[in-house]
Amino acid sequence: MTIVSVSGVHGYDIDVSPGARHRLGDALNGASKALLIHQPVMAALATEIRESLAGTVDVLLAEVPDGEDSKRVEVAAFCWGIMGQADFTRSDAVIGLGGGAATDLAGFVAATWLRGVRFIPIPTTVLGAVDAAVGGKTAINTAEGKNLVGSFHAPSAVLVDTEILATLPDTERRAGFAEVAKAGFIADSVILEILENDTESALDPLTETGVDVLRRAIQVKANVVSEDFTEQGLREILNYGHTLGHAIEHAERYRWRHGAAISIGMIFAAELSRMTRGLTDDSVDRHRWVLGDILGLPLTYPSGRFESLLGTMRRDKKARGAALRFVLLDDIGRPTVTAVADESLLFAAYGEIAG
Ligand SMILES: NC(=O)c1ccc[n+]([C@@H]2O[C@H](COP(=O)([O-])OP(=O)(O)OC[C@H]3O[C@@H](n4cnc5c(N)ncnc54)[C@H](O)[C@@H]3O)[C@@H](O)[C@H]2O)c1
DSSP states (O other), X not given: OOEEXXXXXXXXXXXXXXXXXXXXXXXXXXXXXXXXXXXXXXXXXXXXXXXXXXXXXXXXXXXXXXXXXXSSHXXXXXXXXXXXXXXXXXXXXXXXXXXXXXXXXXXXXXXXXXXXXXXXXXEOSHHIIIIITSSOXXXXXXXXXXXXXXXXXXOSEEEEEHHHHTTSOHHHHHHXXXXXXXXXXXXXXXXXXXXXXXXXXXXXXXXXXXXXHHHXXXXXXXXXXXXXXXXXXXGGXXXXXXXXXXXXXXXXXXXXXXXXXXHHHHHHHHHHHHHHHOOOHHHHHHHHIIIIIITOOOOOBOTTOHHHHHHHXXXXXXXXXXXXXXXXXXXXXXXXXXXXOOHHHHHHHHHXXXX
């Protein structure tokens, strides 16, 4: 069993191991009921979990729509309804089983029921495991935009069962690895070495190397959120590649996998880092090697689209009332948040990724 700890007032343990789901009973200690919110693809596993806890905890199942369709207030209300009918109290719990969409919804339901009950995510995608389930950000979408309604609500434990990740389609897994690589670029270059030197095992969650690389990426996020739970400062470095990446996701009407968009965003950020922070050519090349050659993620975006992407990024800026800021790298593992006022630099960096 491998444990990564988030420290601070909102601390908890993250179990990153094959079979971690079997420790759910311990995490539910003291609860008499739990609502297990799961994606359709997890229906069989949800039933298995309910049966394994029979006689200890009364587990109610809530199957929710797949993907973003679950992050709606109507779906949250469906879950609250089940809890209300079953007289859920403060000592009961909510479990989220699925990708980031399911754990975001489940966290939101847990955060809002009786002003907050115990929440245990069991993330089943790579993105969910290394990002969404760690850090306590919960959210649903509204007609006006993604993740507009939510709260910070730390889980009481996170169970990353690497056996469950093995059934992910290849494209989904590789897209999730964009966030793993990001953790390598901003904080832990050993992640990049593992991806470079032992690619096949690194991408296979059933190998020790595969578990290790996920644990390392989770450790990076855990370290950051331990210091900055509510995104007052340090947590911003997790947005490496996300400023342009979010604008691309928006331009693509959220039909792209997040990892594909931030892959291009990281190449853009690396080029901008080369121009403004002295990041070496070798380090920029390393981005292309890891994201493109190893993970098979896109590295370019059509030329002529930058004006409109810039417009989206500027609107973001206005919303935060701050200058257009980017997470850049002085070196691998040395991120810095930098305001870039000279737009000709942004155009020049985009010129390097325009395909
Ligand atoms: N809270 C946070 O800090 C945070 C961080 C990053 C992303 N997110 C959120 O996460 C969501 C994206 O998460 P995602 O990429 O996991 O998407 P997702 O939850 O939509 O899952 C992607 C697909 O994988 C399938 N799937 C899940 N587990 C599987 C498995 N083991 N085998 C086979 N198929 C499986 C799902 O059915 C779904 O179709 C977004 O809503 C995003 O806003 C939240």
